[in-house]
Amino acid sequence: MAAYFFLLCGSVLLARLPLKAILLRAAVVLPFSATFACVSLLSGTTERAIGIPVKSFLSALGVLLVVATTPLPQILKALESLGAPRIALLVIQFLYRYLFVIFEQAQHMRLAAKCRGGFGGGHRSKFKAAAGALAVLFGRSYERAEGIHQAMLARGFDGHLRLLSTGRIRAVDVAFLTAAVAIPLAFRIGAGR
Amino acid sequence: MPDPVIQVRGLRYTYDDGTVALNGIDFDLYPGETVALLGANGSGKTTFVLHLNGLLHGSDSVIVCGLPVIAANLPEVRRKVGVVFQDSDEQLFMPTVLEDVAFGPLNLGLSPEEAIARARKSLEQAGIASALHKSPYHLSAGEKRRVAIAGVLAMVPDILVLDEPTTYLDPPGQRELLALLRQLPQAKIVVTHDMQFARAIASRAVFFEKGKIAAAGSVDELVSRFHWRSE
Ligand SMILES: Nc1ncnc2c1ncn2[C@@H]1O[C@H](COP(=O)(O)OP(=O)(O)O)[C@@H](O)[C@H]1O
Ligand SMILES: [Mg+2]
Numbered sequence: 001m002a003a004y005f006f007l008l009c010g011s012v013l014l015a016r017l018p019l020k021a022i023l024l025r026a027a028v029v030l031p032f033s034a035t036f037a038c039v040s041l042l043s044g045t046t047e048r049a050i051g052i053p054v055k056s057f058l059s060a061l062g063v064l065l066v067v068a069t070t071p072l073p074q075i076l077k078a079l080e081s082l083g084a085p086r087i088a089l090l091v092i093q094f095l096y097r098y099l100f101v102i103f104e105q106a107q108h109m110r111l112a113a114k115c116r117g118g119f120g121g122g123h124r125s126k127f128k129a130a131a132g133a134l135a136v137l138f139g140r141s142y143e144r145a146e147g148i149h150q151a152m153l154a155r156g157f158d159g160h161l162r163l164l165s166t167g168r169i170r171a172v173d174v175a176f177l178t179a180a181v182a183i184p185l186a187f188r189i190g191a192g193r
Numbered sequence: 194m195p196d197p198v199i200q201v202r203g204l205r206y207t208y209d210d211g212t213v214a215l216n217g218i219d220f221d222l223y224p225g226e227t228v229a230l231l232g233a234n235g236s237g238k239t240t241f242v243l244h245l246n247g248l249l250h251g252s253d254s255v256i257v258c259g260l261p262v263i264a265a266n267l268p269e270v271r272r273k274v275g276v277v278f279q280d281s282d283e284q285l286f287m288p289t290v291l292e293d294v295a296f297g298p299l300n301l302g303l304s305p306e307e308a309i310a311r312a313r314k315s316l317e318q319a320g321i322a323s324a325l326h327k328s329p330y331h332l333s334a335g336e337k338r339r340v341a342i343a344g345v346l347a348m349v350p351d352i353l354v355l356d357e358p359t360t361y362l363d364p365p366g367q368r369e370l371l372a373l374l375r376q377l378p379q380a381k382i383v384v385t386h387d388m389q390f391a392r393a394i395a396s397r398a399v400f401f402e403k404g405k406i407a408a409a410g411s412v413d414e415l416v417s418r419f420h421w422r423s424e
């Protein structure tokens with residue numbers, strides 16, 4: 001486990017990312033996994049109780065590393081060449097594209113609310129206002145989805161998505177992938193488990 | 194007179210919630226002309242536009258280049274009628290500009306190489322070839338509008354329909370849009386609240402009111418008849 005940790009930290013440093021910030025970010029999963037760890041502890045499996053938070057922290061670190069260093073289109077291409085279903089990738093693409101748009105909408109609404117005195121008052125009324133805003137946001141997102149669908153139909157979309165290209169795997173990518181799999185594997189074998 | 198490229202007779206449309214959005218529209222568009230659609234918010238202009246390529250179906254009284262707009266003719270009708278929507282964010286849905294503009298040609302059955310060639314050509318035509326590999330999210334409003342127009346031009350349409358194309362554009366952006374549209378030979382329908390723009394681009398205009406065409410004439414005639422100015 002420690003070896004994985006150092007491997008990931010080394011990669012973070014190699015990618016010139018701020019180590020401390022990344023470690024802190026990865027730590028956000030800990031409260032969740034700690035809950036499950038407690039459950040395991042109570043049911044008497046100490047080994048799992050330790051494993052859950054450690055593993056989830058390392059996974060989060062790995063995910064952060066990939067997301068911080070690789071542009072989304074490349075991650076998607078890689079997933080595609082690994083055989084991930086196209087429709088799933090497309091959903092991720094759309095999500096990524098419209099996350100910004102929806103985020104902007106939410107910002108506008110927050111600003112509008114602030115201008116009119118904000119989500120003030122007690123916890124109760126704050127919660128109510130936030131719930132209302134969420135409902136409006138959902139409604140707008142739904143409308144937008146309809147608009148996008150219409151725009152797709154208008155340009156001849158018939159339910160079959162045709163895309164320009166699929167990324168080709170190059171020799172460098174193969175070499176990298178081999179190393180990326182081989183090094184942790186060596187650790188695992190070396191650790192004798 | 195030549196045959197109209199779009200012919201609409203007695204078109205009615207009621208939304209699911211009971212709103213009567215179109216209540217008997219008669220309209221003709223002739224080759225090469227540009228018609229401005231004027232009228233208040235909610236008067237039915239967008240609803241009308243959505244009928245021209247079969248996104249909405251009121252009655253079978255819309256004919257495009259001799260083809261009734263019915264399910265069997267939709268692929269052909271949607272190739273002939275290019276619609277540029279009001280909200281570019283909804284029109285540009287692919288991750289990059291190139292992929293977005295190539296979306297239509299691919300749907301027409303072109304090979305990826307042909308689709309890319311078409312996309313490059315229409316981006317050039319729309320004066321935005323530099324944005325080829327950008328993400329639509331990172332473009333300005335004016336650039337988005339150009340890319341949206343390029344996406345429609347890549348279908349090589351006979352008719353262009355633009356719903357409030359000057360929205361979100363700054364004055365130079367509006368001027369450039371005007372210059373671009375003027376050099377495109379297609380017959381055009383332009384929905385707009387911008388009378389200066391309407392005057393500059395349209396050879397005639399119609400005025401929508403509560404789902405009907407209340408009057409037709411030159412932009413200036415309609416402006417004075419309906420007091421359609423902000424001052
Ligand atoms: N999806 C919808 N459902 C119900 N009513 C709608 C919908 N879209 C538009 N309307 C109503 O139809 C009428 C015409 O709207 P629209 O065609 O958008 O007008 P315009 O484009 O001229 O502003 C309005 O009363 C509007 O509220
Ligand atoms: Mg409208």
